[in-house]
Amino acid sequence: MGGRESGPAVATKAHGQKPHNRPPPALMVIRADGGEAGPMGFPSSSRVAHCGQAVLRQLLPPRCLVCGDPGHDCFDLCAACYADLPWSGHACLRCALPLPGGALAVCGSCRDESPVQTSTHASLLYLPPVDQLLVRYKFHQDLAAGRLLAQLMQRAPPPWSCPPLVPVPLHNRRLRQRGYNQVAELCRLLPMPIWQGLYRRRHTAPQSERTAEQRRENLFDAFDVRGPVPPRLTVVDDVMTTGSTVMEVAETLRWVGAEEVRVWVCVRAP
Numbered sequence: 001m002g003g004r005e006s007g008p009a010v011a012t013k014a015h016g017q018k019p020h021n022r023p024p025p026a027l028m029v030i031r032a033d034g035g036e037a038g039p040m041g042f043p044s045s046s047r048v049a050h051c052g053q054a055v056l057r058q059l060l061p062p063r064c065l066v067c068g069d070p071g072h073d074c075f076d077l078c079a080a081c082y083a084d085l086p087w088s089g090h091a092c093l094r095c096a097l098p099l100p101g102g103a104l105a106v107c108g109s110c111r112d113e114s115p116v117q118t119s120t121h122a123s124l125l126y127l128p129p130v131d132q133l134l135v136r137y138k139f140h141q142d143l144a145a146g147r148l149l150a151q152l153m154q155r156a157p158p159p160w161s162c163p164p165l166v167p168v169p170l171h172n173r174r175l176r177q178r179g180y181n182q183v184a185e186l187c188r189l190l191p192m193p194i195w196q197g198l199y200r201r202r203h204t205a206p207q208s209e210r211t212a213e214q215r216r217e218n219l220f221d222a223f224d225v226r227g228p229v230p231p232r233l234t235v236v237d238d239v240m241t242t243g244s245t246v247m248e249v250a251e252t253l254r255w256v257g258a259e260e261v262r263v264w265v266c267v268r269a270p
Helices: 010-013 047-059 079-083 109-112 129-138 142-153 173-179 182-189 212-219 244-255
Strands: 119-125 166-167 196-199 223-227 230-242 260-268
Touching: 079 182, 119 142, 119 196, 142 182, 142 260, 166 182, 173 196, 182 230, 196 244, 212 244, 223 244, 230 244, 244 260
Parallel strands: 119 260, 166 230, 230 260
Antiparallel strands: 196 223
């Protein structure tokens, strides 16, 4: 009587009962950098991904695919080769043909006969060193060159909203020969939705060494679609020379119900 009572844990043990299961106190971890911590003080997933990329860049630093010097700004291009890139400047809004400064926004050919597509944008011109990068990617399975071209496309995107993207398809025979569709791989590396309802219904001969008229005849009725077509699309191709391929694709898409078709190409022949 009058003695001090034992604490809860002591009294419980005295009666032979198990102590109450109370949740442990929260583990307080203070990060030295003051950054956001995940559960139990571990870094968040975004920070882990960022750190992983930083480690990868240390282990495998970017190397210029043109001259072999160290890469610049996370690109496989050095600063000098990046500065020499032939970006597309003032060009026709309908066909992306390069135009001299001060010229009208639409070239004379498109004013005389408007193409099917509403507008066309080229990120780069088919000039050194981009021409060789494209050849290496398209015909020599240099996927690193393709990754670089996709990064450059993101640096010079069209001035309109692109999704969904429509890669120009290969015929199954050509796909088996090459092993991959170089345009589909470019689209996969671009952070945008892709519509894959377009396909090539018949095999066509290579377009190189053909005139513009021969190219149009070669591609006539070569494409078709599966399923419903989105009202607005952006057709993507790796290179545009005469525009025969993208115009045939745009015509096919408009024929089956697309309201507006735009074109985005990696490189445009000047």
